[in-house]
Amino acid sequence: MDLNQLKERMDILLASSVVSTKAADISTLAFMHLQSHMKKNAIAGAEMLFTHLPTALTRIEKGEQVEAPHPALLDEVKQSPEASIAMKEIDYVQQQWKNQLPQEEIDFLLIHYTNVLQINKGGN
Amino acid sequence: MKIVVGGQVDKKEIESLIKEIDSSITTMVKSDLEAAMAVKTGQADYYVGACHTGGGGALAMAIALLGKPNCETVSMPGKKPVEEKIVTAVSEGKKAFGFTADHKETAVPMIIKALKNKS
Numbered sequence: 001m002d003l004n005q006l007k008e009r010m011d012i013l014l015a016s017s018v019v020s021t022k023a024a025d026i027s028t029l030a031f032m033h034l035q036s037h038m039k040k041n042a043i044a045g046a047e048m049l050f051t052h053l054p055t056a057l058t059r060i061e062k063g064e065q066v067e068a069p070h071p072a073l074l075d076e077v078k079q080s081p082e083a084s085i086a087m088k089e090i091d092y093v094q095q096q097w098k099n100q101l102p103q104e105e106i107d108f109l110l111i112h113y114t115n116v117l118q119i120n121k122g123g124n
Numbered sequence: 125m126k127i128v129v130g131g132q133v134d135k136k137e138i139e140s141l142i143k144e145i146d147s148s149i150t151t152m153v154k155s156d157l158e159a160a161m162a163v164k165t166g167q168a169d170y171y172v173g174a175c176h177t178g179g180g181g182a183l184a185m186a187i188a189l190l191g192k193p194n195c196e197t198v199s200m201p202g203k204k205p206v207e208e209k210i211v212t213a214v215s216e217g218k219k220a221f222g223f224t225a226d227h228k229e230t231a232v233p234m235i236i237k238a239l240k241n242k243s
Contacts, residue, residue, distance in 0.1 A: 009157070009185075016188040051156065052180040057144035059179075066177055067202035070226065108176055 001046040004086040006031045009047070023057035025098045033092050034113075035078060037085070038120055049112040056105050058099065068104040069111060077114045082121070086113035125239065126150040128186045130159025131173020132181035134225045138172060141232040146240065156181065160189040163219050171220035172235060174228055177201060182222030190220055198223040205231040208240075214238040 001009075010024040019027075031050055033042060059066070068074070077083060090109050094101055101109070125147055127142055129135045135153045142151050153183035154162060162168040163186070171190070175181030178200040187195045198202040199205045199219050205227055213221070214235075 012157070012188050014186060016191070018188045019186050047156065048175060048181045051132070051184045052175065052177065055184050056177075066200060069176060069201055109231040111176060 001044075001050065002042045003028075003031065003035070006046075006050055009050065010054065013051075019054035019058045020061055023054040025063065026057060026093060027054040029096055030089065030093050034089055034116070037089070040120065041118065043116060044118060046116055049109075049116050052112050053093070053109065056108065060101065060105060066104050066108070069107050073111065074107050077111050080113045080114050080118065082117035083110065085117055088111050089113050126152070126168045127168070127170045127172060128152045128154055128159040128162045128168035129173065130154055130171050130186065131154040131183075131222060132156060132175040134174050134228055138174060138228055138232060142172075142236060143226060145233055145236045146234040147164050147237070156185040157189075160186040160220070164189050170217070170239060172232065173220075173222050174225040175222070176224060178222050178224045178227075182224075183220060186220035186239075188224070194218055195222065197225040198235065201226060205234050207234045210234045211238045211241075
């Protein structure tokens with residue numbers, strides 16, 4: 001997925017109010033930040049993360065909560081070599097959000113970011 | 125009956141689960157966007173999809189293109205599928221069903237059973 005495809009996706013989600021403007025804007029910035037880190041225009045397998053991210057931020061805005069992901073899944077992800085880079089990307093999202101994200105949402109984002117980083121491994 | 129598998133993860137596994145239940149069901153595997161469009165344009169009767177949280181990558185595009193009243197979040201982390209709720213959603217005419225990937229073995233049979241009982 002490249003930036004144009006990301007923006008098309010955000011436009012569709014925004015047009016039907018599935019995500020908020022703030023969530024879509026921050027997700028676009030987060031995509032560009034990841035592009036910059038990877039030194040890539042197109043990020044393979046990014047659709048899941050960049051659909052999850054704006055819906056998660058919108059959910060947080062509305063005060064909706066999710067339960068934490070399965071501990072075994074999270075433990076596996078945390079042991080990944082990409083987990084520390086994933087956390088830096090999540091920190092960037094939090095800086096843009098200007099607030100601490102709920103731990104459960106951070107955990108899901110860690111799974112998604114790590115997955116995308118693994119898919120694109122070796123491309124830097 | 126034509127079912128399109130959208131969502132984000134385990135698409136082939138979900139298609140296989142549908143086929144195991146009823147091989148006469150026509151299945152297609154598409155991206156979340158294409159899958160939602162397939163239902164919108166009548167190429168498919170129903171949409172199913174999975175992601176890690178059930179309502180995010182699994183259903184976001186379906187909600188955007190088909191409208192929230194046509195979509196049902198069947199399961200979320202820590203909230204297993206409930207057959208009665210699926211039956212109610214199907215009877216209300218809902219077309220798209222999202223669930224978490226770890227619930228697919230439970231969710232898919234419940235959805236297919238409810239859809240077959242309706243048709």
